[in-house]
Amino acid sequence: MTDPLFDLSGRLAVVTGGMGQLGRVYAAGLAERGMRVASFDVTSGEAPDGVRAYEVDITDRAAIEKAMREIEFEWGVPHVLINNAGLDSPPDAPAREVGPFEDYPEVAFDTVMDVNVKGTFLCCQVIGGAMAREGRGSIVNIGSVYGLLSPVQGLYDFRREQGETFVKPVAYSVSKSAILNLTRYLATYWAKAGVRVNTLTLAGVENDQPTEFVEAYAARVPMGRMLDAGEALGAVVFLASDASSYVTGANVVVDGGWSAW
Numbered sequence: 683m684t685d686p687l688f689d690l691s692g693r694l695a696v697v698t699g700g701m702g703q704l705g706r707v708y709a710a711g712l713a714e715r716g717m718r719v720a721s722f723d724v725t726s727g728e729a730p731d732g733v734r735a736y737e738v739d740i741t742d743r744a745a746i747e748k749a750m751r752e753i754e755f756e757w758g759v760p761h762v763l764i765n766n767a768g769l770d771s772p773p774d775a776p777a778r779e780v781g782p783f784e785d786y787p788e789v790a791f792d793t794v795m796d797v798n799v800k801g802t803f804l805c806c807q808v809i810g811g812a813m814a815r816e817g818r819g820s821i822v823n824i825g826s827v828y829g830l831l832s833p834v835q836g837l838y839d840f841r842r843e844q845g846e847t848f849v850k851p852v853a854y855s856v857s858k859s860a861i862l863n864l865t866r867y868l869a870t871y872w873a874k875a876g877v878r879v880n881t882l883t884l885a886g887v888e889n890d891q892p893t894e895f896v897e898a899y900a901a902r903v904p905m906g907r908m909l910d911a912g913e914a915l916g917a918v919v920f921l922a923s924d925a926s927s928y929v930t931g932a933n934v935v936v937d938g939g940w941s942a943w
């Protein structure tokens with residue numbers, strides 16, 4: 683039996699960053715539930731089954747509009763937008779990017795803000811705008827515990843013990859905080875137009891990180907482990923579907939209790 687509360691079949695979703703670790707899980711999971719799914723990503727490659735990949739840089743409004751024209755022509759206006767594409771400084775980022783706050787490079791700040799904030803804003807403008815004209819839709823903006831609370835610098839002590847200067851950079855946290863209020867702004871702006879907008883805040887996802895990091899992270903989480911990528915999908919399905927028909931402007935936190943202590 684399909685539960686009508688969670689039934690997404692026949693609807694259309696756009697997942698940004700749909701070729702990444704979590705985006706692939708969302709895109710595949712929504713396709714498995716009968717949605718037509720478009721991935722917008724700068725990375726090309728083989729999309730999960732049932733997912734159509736568009737090469738779109740979300741910082742480029744014209745590129746988003748072009749892909750949207752194709753989608754609308756063939757499929758119609760999306761019902762769901764998962765704003766998942768995002769940049770964080772990778773573990774092997776240049777030394778200045780993971781050095782002292784005082785010297786954090788302006789260009790790195792701009793790059794992260796451009797994708798995480800402006801890219802989300804542009805996708806909301808173009809795709810959310812089309813949803814509002816249709817009088818329905820659900821937008822899920824992906825946040826992070828690092829946008830809710832400061833990073834715990836102590837989790838990275840193992841790198842310092844190896845002789846590196848390592849500071850978890852500032853831009854990612856600032857960008858993910860901005861998502862919380864972009865969500866609230868749009869939730870109220872579009873409330874009567876039938877478009878719901880929510881943040882989904884996630885804790886760190888296990889992804890072959892060094893054992894020292896995984897252990898330090900797990901010790902910081904009440905549930906004692908990192909998030910498995912598949913565990914974020916339930917909240918995405920909830921927020922995308924009619925099960926959350928009265929939920930807007932909210933921040934759904936999937937963090938194993940990270941923010942509870």
Ligand SMILES: NC(=O)c1ccc[n+]([C@@H]2O[C@H](COP(=O)([O-])OP(=O)(O)OC[C@H]3O[C@@H](n4cnc5c(N)ncnc54)[C@H](O)[C@@H]3O)[C@@H](O)[C@H]2O)c1
Nearest residue numbers: 699701702703704723724725739740767768826884886887
């Ligand atoms: N992995 C985690 O631990 C974690 C924790 C909390 C929140 N998040 C958030 O979840 C989201 C996905 O993270 P992930 O771990 O899957 O990252 P990822 O790097 O595996 O995937 C991100 C995807 O976004 C794409 N992308 C980057 N810039 C883009 C642009 N300008 N236009 C279009 N696509 C672009 C990349 O090509 C990549 O495929 C991010 O918003 C991230 O901040 C991740």
